[in-house]
Each structure stands twice: as structure tokens, then as C-alpha cells.
Amino acid sequence: MSTTKLKAAILIISETASKDPSTDKCIPTLQSVFSDLGNNQWEVCATEIVPDSIIDIQKQVREWSDREGSVNLIVTSGGTGFATKDVTPEAVGPLLDRQAPGLVHGMLATSFAVTPFALMARPVAGVRKSTLILTLPGSPKGAKENLDAVLRLLPHACIQAAGAASRPLHAGGVKKLERDAGFSSSGTSGATDSHVQHHHHHHGHRHDHSGGHGGHGGHGGHAVPRAHTKPDERPQSNDPDAGPTRRYRSSPYPMLEVVDALKLIAEHTPIPIVEKAPVNMSLVGSVLAEEVKATESVPAFRASIVDGYAVRIPPSGKFEKGVYPVALVSHAQAGNVRELKEGEVARITTGAPLPPGSDAVVMVEDTVLVSQTDDGKEEKEIEILTSDIQANENVREVGSDVKEGDVILKRGEGITVVGGEFGLLASVGTQEVTVHRRPVIGVLSTGDEIIPHNRPEALRLGEVRDTNRPTLLTAIRGHGFEAVDLGIVSDKPGALEQTLRDALFKVDVIITSGGVSMGELDLLKPTIERSLGGTIHFGRVNMKPGKPTTFATIPTKHSSPSSARSHKTIFSLPGNPASAVVTFHLFVLPSLHQQSGVTPLGLPKVQVVLEEDVRMDKGRPEYHRAFVGVKADGRLHAVSTGGQRSSRIGSFKGANALLCMPAGEGSKKKGESVDALLMGKLGVLP
Template sequence: MAEPLLQVAILVVSDTAYQDATTDQAIPILQNVFVEQGQGKWSVSTTDIVPDNKEAISNKVRSWCQDGHNLVLTTGGTGFATKDNTPEAITPLLEKQAPGLVHGMLAKSLEVTPFAIMSRPVAGVANGTIVITLPGSPKGAKENLEAIIKLLPHACLQAAGMNSRTLHAGGVKKLEQDAGVASTVGHSQAHHHAHGHAIPRAHTQPQDRPKSNDPVAGPSQRYRESPYPMLSVQDAIATILQHTPKAKEITIPVTAGLVDYIIAEDVPAKEAVPAFRASIVDGYAIVITEDGSSKGVFPVASVSHASSDTVPPLQVGRIARITTGAPLPEGATSVVMVEDTILKSTTSDGTEEKEVEILTDAVKVNENVREVGSDIEQDSIILRRGDKIGPGELGLLASVGIAMVKAFRRPIIGVLSTGDEIVQHDRPESLKLGEVRDCNRPATSSVLQSAGYSTIDCGIASDSCDILVTSGGVSMGELDLLKPTIERTLGGKIHFGRVSMKPGKPTTFATVRVKDNNGNDQEKLIFSLPGNPASAITCTNLFVLPCLAKFSGHDIAMSSDEPLGKQLGRPRLTVLLEEVVQCDKSREEYQRATVRSGNDGRLFASITGGQRSSRVGSFQRANALVILPAGGGKLDKGSKVEALLVGSFA
């Protein structure tokens, strides 16, 4: 059984990042170090940002140490500036100092710049947790972490109380081998020619630099096993979000096309609503005198409709007929409902009211009147940065006269199926031997469109895509050419090529650097999904949608304690199984299921038949993906599990 991952918490200490989290670069950079150099031993479970405040730093780190994290990293506040208080906040918490870790970090930094000597890092153990302070510079923090990351698992296990005799069994050489480091003893003799010239040596291990099959080498030379490390689903999602670019602001008109966009700025009301004193009933505008009297017979001086351009002022002793929503005449104090009046006389031609009797004396000043700004005050904030636009928000913007608004740009998504065996799904001819109809492209597109995103056919406009979603060609066959094409032809970087899940194990995520129309570097994201339909649809819901949500700005206003990957994309629910279900021994499994609401308000999930990854029919009637933990064994009927909701339920 695989060893549990070591839990990491990262704390950014910065007034600037605390006020605007989008300015922080340290968290994604440090997370990436754990993904790329952590040898699959780490999980970044918690991140946060606090201001340059000693008490805030101390309280957060103390809390994390009490929660049982193996490693707590802080970044920022280790210099000589007045507000640099991180060492002073951390040191009182430490039960044991770790000067060796400090020395290792400083030695690495001094290779880069002499100014590293100005840093004041501290490290040690607090409540069984290793605590280390890193510089505020993302580059410096990365260099410091890289200098010690391979040694940290050993330190964390010792700090957590693991038996030292067991931990050191096999001696130092075995410890070095397990950590992927080597002693420098005898280095100059072992690595020099007789003439004293150093032999070049790689600074990474072969397992740390996987490479896809080389198609030129031929099928006999292809890998029999994937060179890519197996990532957990959550680590895969975290990697995707690290490389998803920050949402970019655009200015967009307030039209129906604004629906589903995320607002990029606080929006003040341009006008008050209502912009004038208005009646909330059909009746008569009156002027209540100082004695409070409103009862009696009054001549009708004017009429005010909702479409009135001008309404003459109203004098004491006269009334004006008024409709709901119409402006009150100047001087009017109140509106009497029509039900509280009777007609006393008409004009000579009988077409208009001449006199009306008000039957009540109980009408008060401002009764039945909607005052200026009573719904929305001018300059008040009507939408906040991070709000999503729906029909109601669109109407709100329109009601105060806003024509343009800043929003976060939504991604352009290209969808592509690969494979010589793939033919158009609507081709009228019968299939030939080996041919397969393309169901992935329409199915994947429908998943994205149902979540509110537009897709395009890559054969038409592939150059304009921000994100490319492909299916097929990512497994281990000699004709699975997606990974080699990305790495060897496009010069891209594959961030992961395998995920510990079922279905969808060969799912691949990569980035490719290209030039935009102005010659500037930009990064395009590529999701290469498996060719089996159930795998492609599952991975679109699980991996692509959180990326699109972050790209579109959905993460701006999120503050939940849940990891960002669980907040973005499809909602997650707790459901009760309606049958006994077998779990996979080694991989987390996402089974297609129908979720329904019971009479008692609880949610129940029923698996929709066979779960083979090529069996697209099991998606019929499925509105959820039930998440089954790895480890084998069975889950009984009534067991609680988590489900990813991919459709509506009754």
C-alpha cells in the first residue's frame, strides 16, 4: 500500500497580496516545486495569505502546527525592513531549532547573489511540524525550497515521532539513495579525468525527467511502461490550476451576451432608482396640510401617468390623478388609493373627472410614495468584483444606466478528436472494419456548453484557441502520438501524463509557448484526454471545467476553506449508495450514476450499469459521477460517498 502523502501548508506574508490575492506568485511557484521535485511524496493541502503582522503570522502557523501538518512554509518578512517580522513571529513557537536547514538554504542563495546574506531565515520543529521561513521573492523562495526539498521527508518523519532506529535502518547510503541525493565525499577523485578536467554530469535523476516515446525510434523501442509519474486526482487538479493563467479584464457592453461573465470591478450605480418620487398605487396625489387633513372634496387639477414627461406643480386644495410608477407632482406629499375615493362630478363632456371626494383622514405624509433612491442610491455599489452575471444582475446594470462594464475574459476552447480510425459521427455510410464514429467531440463539446462555455471546431479556427481539448492518442501504443507531438514537435511541457483514477488514467495536461499577433510570448493549455468516451467525458467534467472557471475569473471571490479545485467546476454532494459497490484496489474511481432526492431530503445514488471506459451508454440517465475511494473492498448499500453533479436531479 502506498505511503500517505506528507501534508504541506504554505503561508504568504505580504500586505499587498493580503489586499489583492491576484498579485501573489509565490503559492503557485512553491506548489509547482512540490509537484515537479517532490518525488510524489507531498500534498499541498492548505494555503493562505496574511499581512505583515507578527500576531497574524504566529496565530496562523500555530494553528497549522496544531492541525497536524508535516511541513509549514512561510514566504516573506525575513529581511531587515521595519515590517519584516516573520522570524520574530516564528521563533517563539519552535521547540527545536534546525540550523542545518538554514545553512543549506543560505548556501544555495549565496551561489546566486551575495545579497542572500541579508536574509534572516529560521527553521525548526513546533508540535511535531517542521516550520521553515522562505524569502519573499518567489524566485528566492523557490531556490531555497529546492535546496532542501529532498531532505525534508526524512526531517518530517523524525519530527512526527517515527522511530529513529527504523528510519535509519540501512545506513546513510540508503537514506541518500531513498532521498535521491548523493554524498560529496570523494567527489573530486571520482569525477575527474587524470588531466583534472571535470566530466559533465546531470543534476537531475532520470526518473525526474520523463520523456514520451520517440516515434522515429520505431515500435520496438517504445516504452512498455509510462515514464510519467502517477498523480492523484487532487494533485492533478492543483497542477492544472497552477498553470491556468490569471483571468484577464476586458470591457464589454451590457447586453444579453454579458450573462455568465464574472465582473472584474466594483460597480457603482450611475443613477438612483427611482430617479424621481413615484407613486406605488393607482390613486390621487395630494398635499396634506399642517393640520393633517386629507378628507373632503377636491378638484382634479392634472393627471400623471408613468410615461409623463412633465407634471405641473400641485397646489394645496387640489389633487392630481396618478398611476402606479408615475412621478409625483412637485409639492405633493402623499398618494391616496383610488379605493378610498368616490367620483363627485365630471367635466361637461363627461370624459374626465372634475371633482373627487377623499373618504379618509388617515393618510400620512409620504404614504404610498417611493422616494428617490429608495431602491438603489446613486453611487452605491450594486455589484462586487467576482460577482457572476445572470439575468437579474443584467437587469440591475441596465436599471441604473450602465452601458459598459469590466469583466473577466472567457476562454476560447477548441475541441479536437484524433485517430486514423475516427470518422464523422453523421457520415451516412456504414462503418468499415476498424472505423469508429466520433462521439467524443460532440459529447465533450456538450459538456463544456452545458457549463456555459462556447466551443469551436479546431479544424476551423485552431490558432485562436486559448485552450485545446483533444481526445485519443495519449496511451502507450505505437500510434499514440499526442505526447510526442507536444514535447518533440511543439516544444511543449507535459505537466502530467498519468492520473491515479478510473476511468481516465492516461489523461495528459501540457502547456505550449507561442507568439501572439504582437510577437509576445503566451502560453496555451492543452488537455489531452483518453479516447474512450466515458474517460473523455469524465475528465472533461473533472479537470477541464475547473480550469475554465479559473480562466474566467470564478475564483476571484472564493474564500472557502475547501481546496480551490473542489470549489470550481461541478458541485460536489454527499449521497447514499442504493446498492453494494466494489472499489478498485489501486485507483480512485468515478462511476456514472443517477442521483435522486428522497422524501426525507437525503440524496441517493444508483450506478447506471456497466462502467467500462468505452461504454458510453452508461452515461444515459446519469447525472453524477460517484467517487469511490481506492483500496479495494466493498461499500455497502447506504454508505456515504461524494458525488460530482454533472446534470440536474429530481
């Protein structure tokens, strides 16, 4: 083995210690294990403390395991018990590419020799990329006991996980491996035997000395899903080659709350790409990445704001009414105009430049015609009926609208369809602006049963018309983004993989519908993880409809049109039409806004008054399709669109909002207020 030390990182999961690190006793304990029993093979290069949060745990594990120069080993301590906030197995399990049930068995067997309550822990172990990960109990003594049990095996495992060839490592057989690891011929070292005999295991020793084996103090009422099988007994995702008898019987992905899913999306959405864009109609919908300054003044010349006559005020400052000759004409068009002399007037139209020498404009209403030219086509003399003419009257001065050098649009402002921003840019002659590039979105449907919605032939048994793809394409374009139709892909692993690979060269975001549940042909998750090297950040959300919604990222290289992006996002939405539309607005749209520099993200939230009783779902928060309109009382009121089954796309007919209904018994009553997310324009209710 190389003399280079293996790198280890220690992650403590504890509400109490995350707030007050001085209460932690596990970090020094585990550091001592590596130092005293590690045979000088380990360097503890990083330690961290996080609260009992799936998101925080996964973020730190990924930071250590996914970066270049990743650590060889991550050991966590805490959160493996049965308390409601013990979520370490749920956080770490889905991150593992390969399980290591033997290490779990070894740790549990060693602790069980001390106390039967050791079986109340729920450890997981396995490999993510090239990093081995172990989850240890939360008590210092329990964590030390578990790490002691397997530490001598870990260098061999880490070297193999890092990519070393197995044949040279195993030369000399198992006995040589045991000797190199410091084990006796019986399989355990004397030190380990002594440890088991004399170590008194204090069950319940936590960082705050207030709980049971495997957990930390400070846990409080956050419910998490509890399966009746252990994560180490399941692979990361279905293996498409294993057949239906080997597929999951329940989802291995933890059930996240909507707010936690949105946090993960925000964390893993690529930052906006900045680019130069010409000022043309394609700019509408873009968000400025830099402020814009006027390159010229508006107006660029002194102009009349009325139809009338330009006059010159004498040096005395007092204009005299009377009859004046019409010496020249100034129209709102390009051309040279001679200087106006004292005693002359010039006929002028609205917007036309004032002739040199003129000081004010008299409205045509304050004049009468006195005489005309011989051919009767032009005015020769007019009488001005008032002497109350002031300098600069009815004149629009240079730069009175916009001065050269003024900031006319700020960073973060959008170019809207109303047209005011585009008109302002055009008025000062702006040729190019710096904007956030809007992502290009590809949409595909999955399933051999799916047929194009416009196929004229009648449906055969089992066929389903493709509702989701055209609906999602319409929604994307309605929000101002470019959408690419990726078609329908077969329920065959190779076909799906190739379609996704091709799409990654065309688009920035991929939206799929279907194939994310528990069936043997639901291939999205395994294809993303196993074939494309992607990371699934969540695979279930506690909501109705849309529970199987999946969000993932895939690393990319030299792809078009956005080669600057190091990874691209995939949203795998449920196959039921209503679920797909709800989850697009709830999860995909905020990510598209974030990549485009749009704020605020997602749909606007308002409060509405219910026009009828609306039943709540007992188990999950529901996003209920509704029509929201203004009534005579000036408040927003909501009417349900009817049956809310996830397969019923008809529930979106007439819907312009999603009511945010909490989980619970019974109904929200007529007249009560609830939050609503607006998908479209407000209507009017009688």
C-alpha cells in the same frame, strides 16, 4: 573557456530538513565540493530545501531551469532510494529533455567501489532546456562521493548544454579535454583515486541519521509507482520517428493522486485577464473584476406605488376627506406635469411621477366617482372616503431602491442567467464594466479511425464515430464558455503539430481526446514536448476512468485572441468517451473557472445516500456515474446509471453526478453516505 563562472544550484529533498533546516548537513558539504574541487569554475548561486513531494521538487527544478538566466547545473540530494516516499527520480525523470546515463554509471561505479549497497540508489541525470541536472544520494558522504566522481566533467557538459559549438570545444582531441579537466592519462586524477581508497562510506547516513543510502528521514506511507526499469534508460517521450520497437513499454510519467493533479493545474493555469465589456447580453456568465457603483438613483423621481390620486396635504398637516376636482393626469411615461395646487387631485398610475407639489397618493379603492366631463371620457370630480392620509403614503422616494454612488455589485460577483445582476446594471444605466475575460476553448479529436458522428454511411471495419468532440463541445457551452470545433486530426505527427499550432492562434485552451496512451500512434505527448516546446506537468492520474489524462502548457507569443497570455493550457483526455467526460468535469472545468475568475472552482460537492450497493475498484479511486435526487426525507440519494466501463458513454445517460468512490475491496453498501460531484440539476426520487 570563458572566465565567467558557471552557476550551480543545490536542492535538498528531505521531510525532516524542510521542517527544520538546521538538521541539514548536505548543503555545506556540497558547497565545499564545489569550492575545493571545482577548479574555481563554479558559483553556488542558490540552495533550497523541499519535502519529498513530486510537485515541490518539480516546481523548484523548473524555477531554476526554465527562467531567463537559468542556472547551468542543478544537483539534488535525497529521495533516490527505495523507501516509499523516495520520489526524486519520478519527479526529475519526466522533466529531462535528454538523458545522461554515462554520468549515472560513473557515480554508481565510484560508490560501488566503496560499498555494494551503492547500487540501492536510483539516480537520474540529464539536461532540461540548457540546465544539467544530477540527483545525488541523501547522505552527506554519499552525495559528496557521487559529485566528486563527475565534477571535473561537468563544466564541459554544461557549456555544451548551454549551446556552445562542439567543434571548437573538441579541438585538440580527448587527451586535451582530459588535461583541461585535471585527469591523468589513465582517466582518473590522483585526488579521485585517493578519495576512493580512503573515503569510508557510511551507508545509511541521513539528515536525521535514521535511514539508508539515498533517502532522508521522515518518510511515511505515500505509495508511488515503481517500474522495473530505470528512468535513465528511457527517453522523455516516445520518438515518433523511432518506430514501434522503440516506444515505451510502460508510462514514464509518475502516477499522481487526483488532489496532486488538481494542484498542478491550479499552479500552471494562467491568471485571469481583465478587460472592459459593454453591458449587453454577452455579459451573462462573466465575473466582475472591479466593483460597480450606481451612476444614477433608482427611482430617479418620486413615484406612485399604486393606481390612485396624488394629493396635496395642507399646511395644517391634516388631510380632509371630501369631494375634489381631478385637475390633471400623470401616467408612467415621459413628459412634463404641472404643479398640483391645494384642493386639487391628480389621477396617477403605478410607477408614474408625482406632480410637483403633491405629498401622498390615495389608493383608487378609497375613492368613488362623483362626476365626469361632458363627453363622458374623463373624471371631473371624485370623493375621497378617508382622512387617514399621511405625507409620503404610497410614494416611492428618489433613490429608495438604489442611491447614486452605491456599490451595486462587488468584485468577484458573477452575471448569472437568472438575470438579476444584469437587470440591476441596466436599471442604473451602467454602460461598461470590468470583467475577467472568459477563455475560448478549442476541441479536437485525434485518430485516423475517427469519422464524423453524422456521416450517413455505414461504418467500415475499424472506424469509430466521433463521440467525444460533440459531447465536449456541448459540455463546454453548457457551462457558459465559447467553444471552437477544431475537427478531427490524423495520426500523423506533422498533421497534429500543424493543427495545434494553428489552434494556439485561435483559442486559449485546447482539449484533445485520444492519443495519450502507450500505442505507437499516440502522438500527443511527443508532439507537445518535442515539436511545440511545451511542458507536460502530468501524464497519468490514479483514478478510474481517466488514468492517462495529460495536462500541459505551451509558451505563446503574439497569439490571438489573448496575446496577454504567456502560455496556454492543453488538456489531453483519454479517447474512451466516459473517461473524456469525467476528466473534463474533474480537471478542465476548474481550470476554466480559474481563468475566468469564477469561485468556487469546479463542480459542487455534496454528500449523498446510496440507494443500492456500489462496488469499489480494488486499485484506483473511481468516479462513478449516477443520478442524484431529493427524497421525501429531504436528503440527497444516489442511484447508479449501470455499467461503468470507460468506453460506455451510455453510463452518462441520465447522470447528473459523479460518485467519489474510494479504492478498496467489496462495495459501499446501500444506506451508506459518499461524496458526489454535481454535474447537473438535482432530480426527485420516489
